Amino acid sequence: MTSLKAAVLSAVLAAFWWEATGTPTAASASKPLVLIVSFDGFRWDYLTKVDTPNFDELIASGVQAKYIKDVFITKTFPNHFTLVTGLYEESHGVTGNAMYDPAFNQSFGMNSTDPKWWNGGEPVWIANQKQGGRSSVVLWPSGNVNFSGILPDYFFPAYDASIPFQHRVDVIIDNFVNGRVNFGALYFQEPDHSGHLFGPDSQEILPILSMCDRTAGYLISRLKESGLFERINIIITSDHGMTTISPERVLVVEEFVDPNTFPYRTTSNNPIMSIWPENDEDTEAIYNGFHGKNQNMTAYLKENIPAKFHYRDNRRISPILLVAKEGWQIIDNRTGSWPTHLGTHGYNNDLMSMHPFFIAHGPAFKKGFVAEPFSSTNVYALMCHILGINPSPNNGSWENVRSLLAPTPVSTRDRPSTNDVSPTGGDGHSGGGGISKFTIFGICLAAGLVILVITLLAAMCLKQRTYCEKPMSYQPIADTSLEKDTQEPFLPNSRL
Template sequence: MLLSSLALLGLLAVSPSAAAPHLDSFSGLDSARAGSSRNKLLLISFDGFRWDYDLDVDTPNLDKMTQDGVKATYVTPPFLTLTSPSHFTLLTGRYTENHGVIHNMWFNTTTLENKDFYTSQFVDSYWDNGSLPIWITAQRQGLKTGSLHFPGSAVKYQGETVAVKQVESRFYDHANETDWRLNIDKVIGEWFEQQDLDFVSLYFGEPDHIGHKHGPDSPERREMVRQVDRTIGYIRDKIQEHGLTNHLNIIITADHGMATVLQDRLVQEIILSKIPGFSFKDIQFQLVDYGPTGMLLPKEGMLEKVYRALKGAHPHLNVYKKEDMPARLHYSKHPRLLPLILIADPGYVISGIRPLQFNKGEHGFDNQVMDMKPFFRAVGPDFRKNLLVGPFETVNVYPLMCHLLNITPEDNDGHLDNTKHMLVPQIETRKANHSKILSLIHYNLA
């Protein structure tokens, strides 16, 4: 052991920038990790955590994470600002019109059926649409991946699924803090340490549910943010407890924000059945009553009639033929999109026959609306410390993750140039690896 350690020390003295050799004989050290500059990666999503949710709540653990790492002022999700489309953009680096998960709901315009959010999570053909999520790409390049409750992880992609996964039950209690901690224990203690996974995605369903029920400005939402903050502290404590701090990067973000729904009795509701000249008899298939957006498939020959009836019919309803959608939304080219797309202004929801939505908070609005912007934090050995960066699109998170994992990305719409300023310069990373090796040598010599 003394001879091999001195030989390694000599090699490093001659070439400190050289890649670290394998240290199979060092007890307690995984040889693959020692032989590579790759660190592990944990991607965490707190559904519906708006960019400014930490401004009216004391969040000591988020603040500490900012001091130790990187904070973005906010990030911009893809449109449609719903859970499934936005999470699949995080996983693929593609805009919604390119990855094809265009809604939370799976639907079939021929059979006129649709499936709710939970059931849609298990429809392989809806998710497996030509874009590979990072789990599959990483596995094909020799890494071990896992996912706990993350949208999109229940299905197969080109016949392959994420190797280690836990899928939530239909009536899972997303607010249960005890379950949160059990899930964290599993990810950190079992998956990362015992099973030595390289990449894990971890999903929490709050503060989305509480934001819908009570509104983004409610005391209930503020209390849930405190729970999120405690959870972030617990995650970092567990990482340290299991000795992973120096070789695990953490990215924490969300799929979208949350906006207050205007419910004053003087508000002019958007109810399609009450619009003069519009009739559901002219519609073959519709997807409305799901918040501030909707899609319509008019019957053959009825497109222009329906479009003229709806266009300009309500001061807070925006109506587009899909080919006329603003290009910046990247929500026009996929064949799954229906011919007419409806988008309400912030604070409004779209109803069909009668009002069926009574949430105090909603998302799904234009992704340029500030209330739709999520938060972003990152910490770990590859991230700089105490760095505040400007906003960027979440489509750029995918190439960042591929870079951290040292894997070749699939075709995507993001670019590493938009996030690489968050990272420790390469020379500093090499110095850090050099120091780790020297510490190990010292340990073994002792």
């Protein structure tokens, strides 16, 4: 009897061992994989400034847009939120890196994770988790915000620019390799940081661009080592571009309108300045103090902000908006620190200098294809389409970027739903969400072992009627642990 029990145990363990080592876990086994990566401030033409062999590899076997058009105002937080919600700034409500909300009578700082500032949109990782997926978010703006009681399954609790780029890659790729997630969002603060310090056309920016390419190379190597490179759909893009500025080209708000004469407050997103009159009846007089007074600045009353900016219908947009001409800055007064940066962004999103790059690679995308420019509002819908999930209301459409996608062959026997995605490559896996032949083999093997176990148990019960015992009660434990450095916490979100 002992040898019979051992045989049964061995058979069961063999089945579970094959499942653990031969197939991904439930989080990713039957789901398309999507990873979006942002190199902050990576202007569309930076790819021509240095050799970029790793970006070039993705382009050669994937797709590239000539550029994408970011949303106005061309700042970091609003545009990162647009990428993952598909909404214009007036729709999602993140109207700048700095904001004032008259209903709250409070100002927003870039470290704020209070949901009230973010609840105008639902990021793609939340939609993914609501529909059965699991997500990992590494330092993406809003990635540590609680949306209606939901946080990413894996996330960093606070932004930390000192976390090495390779470690960020390792954290998120390990989650894919271990089958914990089917969606990831990964953020790097370069080349934006160096673009501000030195300017986009400086010699100092060149080694930073090369470093970004090497980071992409490390990401590619990790995916190839794990066997995921041809399965995962990677989108590498940015939030905005960068243009050259000078400390000599600065406009000072208080030199146009004295706040002691007409009281107002300001919210600075230099080179954009929001003016909030303390008294509504002063709005016209304050506006007239700016309007037409300098050719390097345009003043708008809120109701006259051009419709093309999609930056008007939100209470966080001020009654008066000042927009500097490219290359110029706007500051409050001369009492604070004088701007010394040599590069910035935030200007009119029609400017070529404000446009970011876009590269994508994976089974859902064409190979060697160059796309015409498109709006960044379409990236969210594109990701939802590939993931096979229903998007929240948004201002984009995957139909607008259909040209990026590989054809999807469909048989009458195995026709995907409208949310299914393009097939994976020829590595033994079937189309987006399909079952690979390895999985089928595993199911057959497991089924055979189960039949064997049942047969053996039946034989034992026949030989010894007292064999069957009341099963032991137990409580399963979900393992959401993540290997990590203790000094760089990355939190699994335990939602029971």
